Amino acid sequence: MRHPLKNKYPRRPDLVYNSEAISRFINTVMWDGKKDTARTLVYGALDIIKNSEGNPDPLETFETAIRNVAPLMEVRSRRVGGANYQVPREVPQQRRVALAYRWLINAARAQKGKPMAERLASEIMLAVKNEGSAIKKKDDMHRMADANKAFAHFAW
Numbered sequence: 001m002r003h004p005l006k007n008k009y010p011r012r013p014d015l016v017y018n019s020e021a022i023s024r025f026i027n028t029v030m031w032d033g034k035k036d037t038a039r040t041l042v043y044g045a046l047d048i049i050k051n052s053e054g055n056p057d058p059l060e061t062f063e064t065a066i067r068n069v070a071p072l073m074e075v076r077s078r079r080v081g082g083a084n085y086q087v088p089r090e091v092p093q094q095r096r097v098a099l100a101y102r103w104l105i106n107a108a109r110a111q112k113g114k115p116m117a118e119r120l121a122s123e124i125m126l127a128v129k130n131e132g133s134a135i136k137k138k139d140d141m142h143r144m145a146d147a148n149k150a151f152a153h154f155a156w
Helices: 021-027 034-053 058-070 093-110 118-130 131-149 147-154
Strands: 075-079 082-091
Touching: 021 034, 021 058, 021 093, 021 131, 034 058, 034 118, 058 075, 058 093, 058 118, 075 131, 075 147, 082 131, 082 147, 093 118, 093 131, 118 131
Parallel strands: none
Antiparallel strands: 075 082
């Protein structure tokens, strides 16, 4: 028997941009409960985006980057008759956004030699142009789902 669904509480929007997406992104960036440090990083990255030429609205740029990075399909492992199959499935909206946040942050953390705010800003700006490590991760996931579409009939 399934457990009852948890109540989803509305998130508080962040203080500067009044956006729930930014506050959720700050929580994803946060390490060891250091929320002020995460806020400083995210707001610093958005300031860098705002000060770069041709990007008037950092919030709109951020949302475009998340839309571009968010995957539509993924493969889930399913055991059928003693064999494991990688079954392509559509990604639910909440997980889609969570994966996009995670991939952007991990791509920024993987770069070396610059402050984290600059790395995050550059990764967001690359994602807007459909380039960068996070976009490559999404393309790899879509490619794997496409390669395994023969097993789509195992999705039930």
